[in-house]
Amino acid sequence: ETGVTQTPRHLVMGMTNKKSLKCEQHLGHNAMYWYKQSAKKPLELMFVYSLEERVENNSVPSRFSPECPNSSHLFLHLHTLQPEDSALYLCASSQDLEAGRDTQYFGPGTRLTVL
Amino acid sequence: SQQGEEDPQALSIQEGENATMNCSYKTSINNLQWYRQNSGRGLVHLILIRSNEREKHSGRLRVTLDTSKKSSSLLITASRAADTASYFCATVGQGGSEKLVFGKGTKLTVNP
Numbered sequence: 001e002t003g004v005t006q007t008p009r010h011l012v013m014g015m016t017n018k019k020s021l022k023c024e025q026h027l028g029h030n031a032m033y034w035y036k037q038s039a040k041k042p043l044e045l046m047f048v049y050s051l052e053e054r055v056e057n058n059s060v061p062s063r064f065s066p067e068c069p070n071s072s073h074l075f076l077h078l079h080t081l082q083p084e085d086s087a088l089y090l091c092a093s094s095q096d097l098e099a100g101r102d103t104q105y106f107g108p109g110t111r112l113t114v115l
Numbered sequence: 116s117q118q119g120e121e122d123p124q125a126l127s128i129q130e131g132e133n134a135t136m137n138c139s140y141k142t143s144i145n146n147l148q149w150y151r152q153n154s155g156r157g158l159v160h161l162i163l164i165r166s167n168e169r170e171k172h173s174g175r176l177r178v179t180l181d182t183s184k185k186s187s188s189l190l191i192t193a194s195r196a197a198d199t200a201s202y203f204c205a206t207v208g209q210g211g212s213e214k215l216v217f218g219k220g221t222k223l224t225v226n227p
Contacts, residue, residue: 043203088155
């Protein structure tokens with residue numbers, strides 16, 4: 001276990017649903033990340049938060065809405081998704097942004113299927 | 116793009132053999148990291164090599180970096196069935212970026 005948990009582990013949703021992914025880190029880190037991993041594509045960075053402030057939005061569509069209420073929790077709110085959004089969504093954390101250049105700690109991911 | 120590209124895409128070997136995976140990238144880097152991912156799970160950081168280093172070891176892992184060729188290799192010696200996983204290289208560019216840029220990975224299967 002890396003100290004980063006994600007719930008749910010699996011999620012199936014229709015295109016009109018609204019759902020949220022949750023990430024929690026128990027490492028006392030100050031930076032958190034959302035990544036998307038699609039089949040046969042490299043891992044894509046979506047969002048970066050540092051001390052609860054968003055510092056990176058990697059041209060992600062507005063149907064993905066992140067929220068970081070405190071340094072231990074990160075959410076990804078989903079609404080009106082498309083089937084091509086089906087992927088493994090990974091959360092990661094690091095001590096801070098600088099440390100994140102050396103090592104990031106990943107959660108197990110949420111496998112999302114959009115019907 | 117800084118993106119790393121792993122080679123081969125898939126590798127199947129017998130237990131006890133060595134496994135070598137390669138990564139090429141396009142721009143100057145601050146460091147290069149290797150991660151492992153078991154099927155459908157999160158990534159686990161294995162080893163980091165900085166741009167001024169040429170070789171690093173960690174247990175059965177050996178990483179080399181050739182900045183003139185913009186390439187790195189990961190060698191796993193005396194492989195075990197438990198090494199079966201996907202292996203990704205990730206690069207961090209120079210200039211202060213916090214981004215890790217990942218390649219598509221090499222899927223390693225170690226047969227008992």
